[in-house]
Amino acid sequence: MMKHRIAVLALTALTGLPLVAAEPAAAQEEAAIPGVQLGLAYENLYIPPLAILPFTGPDADAALVSGVQGIVARDLDYSDRFVVLDSLPEGLADDGIRYSLWDQYGADWVLMGEVETVAGRHFLSIELHDIVFTSVERGRFALPARDDEDFRMAVHRVSDEIVEWVTGEPGIAASRIVFSMRPFGNPTAKELYIVDSDGENLQRLTWDENLAISPAWAPDGNRIAYVSYKTGLPGIYELSLADGSERPVDTGRGGQHMTPAYHPDGDELAFNILGAGLFRYDLGDNCCLVQLVGGRAENLQPSYSHDGDELVFLSNRLGEATPQIYTMPARGGNADLLSPYRFGQGGYFADPDWSPISSKVAFAGGIVRRRVLNRYHIFVADTEVGDNRLRQLTQEGSNEDPSWGPDGRHIVFVGERSNGLGVFIVDSGTGRTRLLVASVEAADTDWSPALGPRT
Amino acid sequence: MSNRRLVLAAFATAIVLAACGSEPEPEMAPEPTGPTAEELERMRQDSIRRAQEAEEARLRAEREAAERERQRRAEMSRQTLRETVYFDYDEAAIRSDTETRLRAKLDILRANPGVQLRMEGHADERGTSEYNIALGNERSEAVIQFLTGFGLDAGRFSSVSYGEERPAAQGSNESAWAQNRRVEFVITAGGDGIGR
Structure with a gap:
């Protein structure tokens, strides 16, 4: 757009033609969202091939060995950091690792694994060979018993270790997603559910037969704050995942408490009280309710920046029909519009979520056309670049409730497709999208931080 | 005899x-x-x-x-108080049919100062679920503001918003949506004393 205008100006200077004649043509080239370039602007990433040799386990149960390999192979595939090669031709790995051979085969990385069982305890030994730089990384990880509920998570943590060896960045395998969904047989209730990042292990968390919505993970991964209507008025509760205990967050102020979000330090909660604004409350000291945003408009869905210094939130201060996304200092101050807005053209943007590692914010929405829009897409804006450029991550159906994974790269969201609703994960690097939970009317998806071993 | x-x-x-x-x-x-x-x-x-x-x-x-007769009139009054009011898409503004219904409630509320109401705000399924709760709240607040604008004590009214979570009508069409963009009324006190 800018280049185009410069060209027009240059042409005007050369020919002396009036500039106004060129304006309508320029205006027509405006993208669907005014002033914003849309489209799938994925980086042209090189995705290195990684070969996985069949895991061995001379003294371990064969089903256990292939089970562990299956989890790791799928995790590495889902990381979208590698092209996983795990159907290798016979004989390629018979004689130890020959780097030149693997180089010819086209693998940049070769992964080997061995499951040992020593005195009833399992260990997973991993070797990751860097074919390009001819180096190797090794690790040995204890695994719990196969029927232990932490077994899969322990294998996921090995997968994340491999990702971190290669990329220096965190993975998403050892993480979970919490969301709200109507339980079977009760069309008026909503309960919280939790699922592993690979779609396994779907579990129900609440049993109130009421409305349980807006879950938010604590940064320690052990607590979830959410909103329940079980007393009649929506209030915030903090659920401990370790023992299932729960406590109401009593801020000392009446009103309908909504959309909680943890500060990265884990002790502070930001939330909305309907009609009253945005507030924060100290969970550690159980005190000190502070109003961050007031006024007549509704201000909700706060999300802290990765460093905890800023907040992104939704406000309808420009009108009920045009909720927009704003950023502001976490201790209060002026709010800046982040979502694209031009007077008279509206737009509907909601569900902001700040990346846990970067200056990027994901949100859902779109431009309202003749007030019938019911199709939203997932967008990412960079709060530091500030060029008002959005990246659109979804192309089909309608999509809401984006939440960043611990790698600051994958985003979980609720998608509506022609064949039904579901929970999806999109990789903002490649645009690759996978279905996490099929055929569920889910909402309010929130992705956990990287989950360490149970304590 | x-x-x-x-x-x-x-x-x-x-x-x-x-x-x-x-x-x-x-x-x-x-x-x-x-x-x-x-x-x-x-x-x-x-x-x-x-x-x-x-x-x-x-x-x-x-x-x-x-x-x-008093019971009949009180029941009619309670029905009038409980009558649901409706809103336009993405709006919390009081429509003229909604104003008519609110004025009918207003007369009863003035005559029966012991009556208290809870406004339950709702939205249709379009839009994101959490923002719809905010929208439902704006609708019940608009109703409360209308009534207190005529001098009624704000302490007689409370509100709760359910957003799109408790639809009155199922379906993804304009007819269902129109029935779901609403504020419902629950008499929380003084309902038995109406007309005494």
Whole structure:
């Protein structure tokens, strides 16, 4: 757009033609969202091939060995950091690792694994060979018993270790997603559910037969704050995942408490009280309710920046029909519009979520056309670049409730497709999208931080 | 009983007189028996009591009819108070049909200061679920603001928003959406005292 205008100006200077004649043509080239370039602007990433040799386990149960390999192979595939090669031709790995051979085969990385069982305890030994730089990384990880509920998570943590060896960045395998969904047989209730990042292990968390919505993970991964209507008025509760205990967050102020979000330090909660604004409350000291945003408009869905210094939130201060996304200092101050807005053209943007590692914010929405829009897409804006450029991550159906994974790269969201609703994960690097939970009317998806071993 | 006795006595006398004309006197006619003084007094008391009872029954029926009418009117008032009001898409503005319904509620609320209401705000399924809760709240707040704008005490009203979570009508069409963009009313106090 800018280049185009410069060209027009240059042409005007050369020919002396009036500039106004060129304006309508320029205006027509405006993208669907005014002033914003849309489209799938994925980086042209090189995705290195990684070969996985069949895991061995001379003294371990064969089903256990292939089970562990299956989890790791799928995790590495889902990381979208590698092209996983795990159907290798016979004989390629018979004689130890020959780097030149693997180089010819086209693998940049070769992964080997061995499951040992020593005195009833399992260990997973991993070797990751860097074919390009001819180096190797090794690790040995204890695994719990196969029927232990932490077994899969322990294998996921090995997968994340491999990702971190290669990329220096965190993975998403050892993480979970919490969301709200109507339980079977009760069309008026909503309960919280939790699922592993690979779609396994779907579990129900609440049993109130009421409305349980807006879950938010604590940064320690052990607590979830959410909103329940079980007393009649929506209030915030903090659920401990370790023992299932729960406590109401009593801020000392009446009103309908909504959309909680943890500060990265884990002790502070930001939330909305309907009609009253945005507030924060100290969970550690159980005190000190502070109003961050007031006024007549509704201000909700706060999300802290990765460093905890800023907040992104939704406000309808420009009108009920045009909720927009704003950023502001976490201790209060002026709010800046982040979502694209031009007077008279509206737009509907909601569900902001700040990346846990970067200056990027994901949100859902779109431009309202003749007030019938019911199709939203997932967008990412960079709060530091500030060029008002959005990246659109979804192309089909309608999509809401984006939440960043611990790698600051994958985003979980609720998608509506022609064949039904579901929970999806999109990789903002490649645009690759996978279905996490099929055929569920889910909402309010929130992705956990990287989950360490149970304590 | 005493009336019947008089009649019987008169009848007996007539027979006796008729008999006199045709045949010789066969026997002594029975002595005619009139009511005694006590009987007359009892009769008088009886008639007073009957009149009193009739009057009491009439008054009771009147009171009951009035109470039924009051109950009927109170129930109508409660129905008017509970009547759902509707909103336009993505709007919390009071429409004219909504204003008509709110004015009807206003009269009842003014006449019955003990009545308290809870406004339950709702939205249609379009839009994101959490923002729809905010929108539902704006709708119930708009209703409260309308009523307090006429001088009603804000302390009589409370609100809760359900957003799109509790639809009144199922379906993804304009007819269902129109029924779901609403504020419902629950009488939380003073409902029994309406019209007293």
